[in-house]
Amino acid sequence: MPDGTLLATTGLRAGYGGKPVLQNVDLAVRRGEIVAVIGRNGVGKSTLMKTLMGLLPASAGSVTLEGRPIDGLPAHRRARLGVGYVPQGRDVFPRMTVEENLRVGEMLRNGPVPRADYDEIYASFPILAERRAQRAGTMSGGQQQQLAIARVLIGRPGLILLDEPSEGIQPSIVQEIGQRMVALNRATGLTIILVEQNLDMIRAMAQRCYVMDKGRIVAELDAEALSDRDTVRRYLAV
């Protein structure tokens, strides 16, 4: 394991019932990195995120956090160790207000969350401050996505798993969310694993990227490869 590795998998396999999806996934993410996982629909990206979070059991292989195996730990225990997860499709509580949704995120903290933490989140996502008393279900997809991310950030994770944050969101908001996440990464050292198919989001955020196909990692792109639009576009079509 290279120095500074925060999360790593070796030989990870997982699936649904008798149906295998992940096949021997090996990856390693260093503390403070923003790493993307890309690939076509149905290749297993969300399955990988769920397995990292402990929402889906691995059938083989191992996940380590700071070098310590976390395979036996359910999702809420991983969350307490600082792993945050924003699922594909966001899943905010539609009938609860913005602030009430954020309070749900508080449950991951030991003890009360200082008001200053809310102020920080609201400074990062001003639209949420404006709409703090609005019911989440009445907001746009982009606003709900920001709320879903903010709700996880209130728990102060060291690592956040973002599953297709750009899905169904207009390009200007995609760009804004990307910039906010990069700013947070720079300011706090937050490590980010980003599942994406949106070329602009990948290039705006990721420093490195794994390409998945049929449950396997089939390529790894470094910063140089990522800087070339056509290269990334080609891999997105793998």
Ligand SMILES: Nc1ncnc2c1ncn2[C@@H]1O[C@H](COP(=O)(O)OP(=O)(O)OP(=O)(O)O)[C@@H](O)[C@H]1O
């Ligand atoms: N709950 C489930 N039960 C059974 N099979 C599932 C389940 N969720 C996903 N699958 C199957 O597992 C495979 C991988 O799905 P997964 O959702 O991980 O893909 P993905 O790369 O995230 O796709 P997308 O880009 O569309 O989100 C697909 O064949 C999918 O149909």
Ligand SMILES: [Mg+2]
């Ligand atoms: Mg998915």
